[in-house]
Amino acid sequence: MxxxxxxxxxxxxxxxxxxxxxxxxxxxxxxxxxxxxxxxxxxxxxxxxxxxxxxxxxxxxxxxxxxxxxxxxxxxxxxxxxxxxxxxxxxxxxxxxxxxxxxxxxxxxxxxxxxxxxDIIKSSADAIVVVDMEGIVRSWNKAAEDYMGYTADEVIGTSNKKFFADPEEAERIMEIALRAGELKNYRTTVLNKDKKPVHINMSAALLKDKNGAPVGTVRVSRDVTKEMELEKKIKEERDNLNLILESMADGVYIVSKDYKVEFMNKVLIDEFGDQVGGICYKMFHDREEPCPLCKNTEVMKEKTMRWEWHSRRKNKTYDLIETPLKNIDGTISKLTIFRDISKRKQMEEELKEAKERYMVIFEHALTALCVIEEDKKVSLVNKEFETLSGYSREEIEGKKWTEFIAEEDLERVNKYHDERKKGGAPACCVFKFVSRNGEIKHVNTCIEPILDAKRCIASLLDITELKMKEDDLRETCEKLAELDKMKRDFLNVAYHEMRSPLAPIVGYASLLERFKLTDRGRKYIHNIEKCARQLEKMINRMLELARIDSRKVELILEEFSIPGVVWEVVKSLEPEAKKKKQKISIVIPEIEIQADKLKTVAIFTNLISNAIKYTLEKGIINVMIEDRGEDIRVCVTDTGIGIPEEHLPMIFERFYMVDTSLTRKSGSLGLGLSIVKEYVKLHGGRVWATSELEKGSKFFFTMPKRQK
Amino acid sequence: MQKKRILIVEDAAYMREMLVEMLEQEGKKYEVAGFAVDGKEAVEKYKELKPDLVTMDLVMEVMDGIQAIREIKKHDPNALILVITALGTPEQRKAALEAGADEYLWKPFTIKNLSDMLEKLLRKREE
Structure with missing residues (x-):
């Protein structure tokens, strides 16, 4: 210029x-x-x-x-x-x-x-462009150059249509400008020189000549791409936030500072109905003014509040977190997160109740109980513990568990305690408990870890008396064992000493027989011999039972034929039966068994001789043996006097006699049947009897054919 | 035929007497070589008398029969020993036989029992 x-x-x-x-x-x-x-x-x-x-x-x-x-x-x-x-x-x-x-x-x-x-136009940050009525660009400033990429020389005199992403946009803008005389904050998208879209915010004014006829428009526009992106981002974030709020398990709602509900998520809508747009205290509480508990004022001061609200209407308790939420316009809304904690509350109540209940049990338990902390301090005791220790609970407070343990037991109890914490060790431990005044009590304790094994609960049972009784009992047992041994020794000696004099009686009797005797003399000798033999038999039985008691009797197994054994026995007993004119009938299949032959003979001898003894003259004795596969069943029937029913269960007991009078018919100590029972038992069999008075008895026993 | 010489080992006098009586009844066959009242004496007498057979009681003082049997058998494995005792359990019987006794006669016994046993033993030896 x-x-x-x-x-x-x-x-x-x-x-x-x-x-x-x-x-x-x-x-x-x-x-x-x-x-x-x-x-x-x-x-x-x-x-x-x-x-x-x-x-x-x-x-x-x-x-x-x-x-x-x-x-x-x-x-x-x-x-x-x-x-x-x-x-x-x-x-x-x-x-x-x-x-x-x-x-x-x-x-x-x-x-x-x-x-x-x-200058203004040039230095304006906004693009200022003048376009005439034909859409031809007449002015193009620096800012326009900046965001469009075209220089003024390139565009002045050309149509503005090419700038718009939508070619009809140019005409539309012109039309609005003509109709309204201006255009305010109009959002559109233009293409820059590189054909990239640029979002602009445009305001336009109609230019008129002095006659008022429109000649063109001046357009002020600004690149708002970044703002748009920002807005989009904000919108996205808001959408995300809403999505989060919607999908939260907790109820969420937002109210403005004037108590207007701006947002409710699904949970809350489901619970209270959709109240968005309403006034919170009216909608939720049917009130005409803000609730007295409302924390809106505090939240508006940018404080975050947490409190519990019990809805009487719903009979539910909610945990509320209320926090300020800044809006884009700078105002603050209250964001409330609602959590229904009714169930938790209820559980807490139940827990409390259970705790109280257990405390009652704890307190009134008949065992002394105490809680031992990790540092071995006793933290809780019950009434019985007070009784046991002699201290009141106030005195116990702060005392160490180990103070109650006698020194000699300390190491052992500590070891037990540690092992219990690890979940091992036996359930109980007996130790000497030191109560007030140093009095020692024997207690049986069980320590059980609770709460991550840090604390333990110990239950203590005062067994002092029990222990004393136990000691007494042990002493008695020892004495009894000693006595038993003495008895056995005595029996052994007695047996020997009783048998020894029998030897000359029998011996001399047998010698006498060699001399010339009268019939009477021979009869006397015979009687002496007979009595001596009977005495010998009784001594033998007593010895045998004593041996069975001290488990000295073992089975000597061999294979033999049952009928053979029975015949042998019957043959040996036949003279006796014949004397009483009794008949012995035998029904036996051929059976081979593996057993102790001598003891089997003894069993049969005892049973059959008993039958002979108790059967009247001319009676019948029956021996029946049944092969049952695994075992045999023997039944010896007599036609004797029978055994009263009340005596039946006892007849196999030692020294048991049905008739205890000295005037009873046949002399016996009642040892025969108990030997039968013991021998049958040794073989793994069973023995029993049935009887009918005046008609006779049946004695049964079973015996396995093979010993395992 | 030469009479068999028998050493009687028995602590009870009446038993000794009776055994003598019984052996005399069978007089043609047996002769009492001597007596011993305990195990120790029995061993000594055996060495001294060298009898054909010994009747041995088991329950005796100083040295019991079982021990005496062992000693005698040690001295003379061919010694014939008949145990005559009131002890009758299978265990006691077994212990005596294991110690070296040849037979076991259980008190009380008759003269027949004794002579049968002696004959059986001597016959066995001769065979």
């Missing part, structure tokens, strides 16, 4: 200079010819030019030309005429200059304003 200004000045100055020179030459030429009148008009040309171009300075040119004119034309013209003309020239120049000056000043002002506007 400056340079073009200088050029313009020089250019005008030259024109003016040559015009003045031409006027001077022409005037001089025509004046020399005597023609003066016409040519003064020529002078108006430079003055007019100067007036226009140099405004007030035109007066100096007018004065110069007037002076020149006066001098040149003086010889030929009347001076008054010349002066008049000069005056006119100067006046014209002055008027011209004045008018020109005034106009120039207005123009300058206009120009200044224009520069000022240009």
């Amino acid at each position: 400056e340079k073009s200004g200088v050029k313009e000045l020089n250019h005008r100055f030259l024109i003016l200079f040559f015009a003045v020179l031409a006027c001077a030459i022409l005037t001089f030429y025509f004046a020399s010819k005597g023609e003066t009148r016409v040519y003064t008009h020529l002078f108006y040309i430079p003055i007019l030019l100067a007036g226009v171009w140099y405004r007030k300075k035109a007066i100096y040119i007018a004065l110069f030309l007037s002076f020149f004119y006066i001098i040149v034309t003086y010889p030929w013209t009347h001076p008054s005429d010349v002066f008049a003309r000069s005056t006119i020239l100067v006046a014209v120049a002055y008027v011209l200059g004045f008018v020109s000056e005034k106009r120039a000043k207005g123009e300058e002002k206009l120009k200044e304003t224009k520069y000022y506007l240009d």
Whole structure:
């Protein structure tokens, strides 16, 4: 601008200079010819030019030309005429200059304003674009260049249609501008030079000429791509937040500071119904004013509150967390997270109840109980513990568990305690408990770890009395064992000493038989022998039972035939039976068994001789043996006097006699059946009897065919 | 035929007497070589008398019969020993036989029992 200004000045100055020179030459030429009148008009040309171009300075040119004119034309013209003309020239120049000056000043002002506007337009951060009614771009500022990529030179004079992502957008904007006269915060998308979309926010105003006819629009727009992205992001985050809130198991709602419900998630809607838009205290509580417990005021002061609310209407308890939530507009809403803790509360109640119940059991248990902490301090005791220890619970407080253990037992109890903590060790441990005044009590304790094995509960049972009784019992047992041994020793000796005198009785009797005796003498001898043998038999039985008792009797197994054994026995007993004119019938299949033959013989001998003994004259004795596969079943039946029912279970017991009077028929110590029972038992069999008074008895026994 | 010489080992006098009586009844066959009242004496007498047979009681003082049997058998493995005792359990019987006794006669016994046993023993030896 400056340079073009200088050029313009020089250019005008030259024109003016040559015009003045031409006027001077022409005037001089025509004046020399005597023609003066016409040519003064020529002078108006430079003055007019100067007036226009140099405004007030035109007066100096007018004065110069007037002076020149006066001098040149003086010889030929009347001076008054010349002066008049000069005056006119100067006046014209002055008027011209004045008018020109005034106009120039207005123009300058206009120009200044224009520069000022240009500056604003140029430096504006917003794109400012002028578009005429045909959609041709007329102005394009720097900011427009920046975000569109086009320079002003590239776009001025071209259509604005190409800028819009939607080609019809240009016309639409124009239409709105025409209709409304302006456009405010209009969002649209344009394409920059690289054909990339740019989101803009546009405001436009209609430009009118002085007649009010629209000539175009000026559009101010801003690249809001980033803002849009930000907004999108915010929206996404908000959506995510809502999604989270929606999907939370807890109830969530948001109220504004004026108690308007802005949001409720599904959980809460399910519980309270959709109240969004309502006033919280009205909707939830049927109140006309905020609830007294409401924490809205505190939350609005940006405090986070946590409290429990019991809804009487729902009979539920909720755990509420209320926290301020800043809105985009800077206001604060209250975000409340609702958790239904009724069940938890109920469980807590139940737990409390259970605890109380257990405390009652703990307190009134008949065993002394105490809780041992990790550092072995006794933290809790029951009434019985107080009784056991002799201390009150206040005194026990702070005492160590180990203080109650006698020193000699300490190591053992500690070891037991440690092992119990690890889940091992036997269940109980007996130790000496030191109660008040150093009194020692024997206790049986069971320590059970509780709560991560850090603490233990110990139950203590005072077994002092029991222990004393046990000691007594042990002593008694020892004494009894000693007595038993003495008895056995005595029996052994007695057996030997009783048998020894029998030897000469039997021996001499047998010797006497060799002498010549009378019949009477022989009979006496025979009786002596018979009695001695009976005595021997009884001694033998007593010895055998004593041996069975001390488990000295073992089976000597061999294979033999049962009928063979029975025949042998019957044969040996036959003389006796014959004396009583009894008949012995035998029903036996051929059976081979593996057993102790001598003992089997003894069993049969005992049973059959008993049958003979108790059967009356001419009675019948029956021996029946049944092969049952695994074992045999023997039944010896007599037709004797029978055994009263009440005696039946006892007849196999030692020394048991049905008739205890000394006048009973047959002499016996009642040892025969108990030997039968023991022998059968040794073989793994069973023995029993049935009987009918006056009719007879049946003795049964079973015996396995093979010993395992 | 030469009479068999028998050493009677028995602590009870009446038993000794009776055994003598019984052996005399069978007089043609047997002769009492001597007596001993305990195990120790029995061993000594055996060495001294060298009898054909010994009747041995088991329950005696100083040295019991079992021990005496062992000693005698050690001295003379061919010694014939008949145990005559009131002890009658299978264990006692077994112990005596294991110690080296040849037969076992259980008190009380008749003269027949004794002579049968002696005959059986001597016959066995001759065979």
